[in-house]
Amino acid sequence: MPISSIKMNQPQRHCGITSPISLTPKDIDCIHTQKLVEAMKPSGVLEDEEELNHRLVVLGKLNNLVNEWISELAEGKNLPPSAVVSVSGKIFTFASYCLGVHTKGRTFIVW
Numbered sequence: 001m002p003i004s005s006i007k008m009n010q011p012q013r014h015c016g017i018t019s020p021i022s023l024t025p026k027d028i029d030c031i032h033t034q035k036l037v038e039a040m041k042p043s044g045v046l047e048d049e050e051e052l053n054h055r056l057v058v059l060g061k062l063n064n065l066v067n068e069w070i071s072e073l074a075e076g077k078n079l080p081p082s083a084v085v086s087v088s089g090k091i092f093t094f095a096s097y098c099l100g101v102h103t104k105g106r107t108f109i110v111w
Helices: 003-009 025-043 049-076 079-088
Strands: none
Touching: 049 079
């Protein structure tokens, strides 16, 4: 089954008390977004692919460290080996990075 048809069969979810006015941008919104991105490029505030990939590598390493730490804690609590290999954690970014509105060179917060 194609992904598009799977999405069509699932009910739309939204946060908040009232439903959103629109779920898709209008064509003019996409044009304005592209113009905004083009206007911001010369100022150097947008992150390039290399920086984005570096952030993803750092987050991956941090995630691995957290999971190693959790495994060590599980071993320290004398959990059975089957439990030690199954325990894990997850890191979450939030604030501007989570929203995708961070700028070049900014730090990100992990919880």
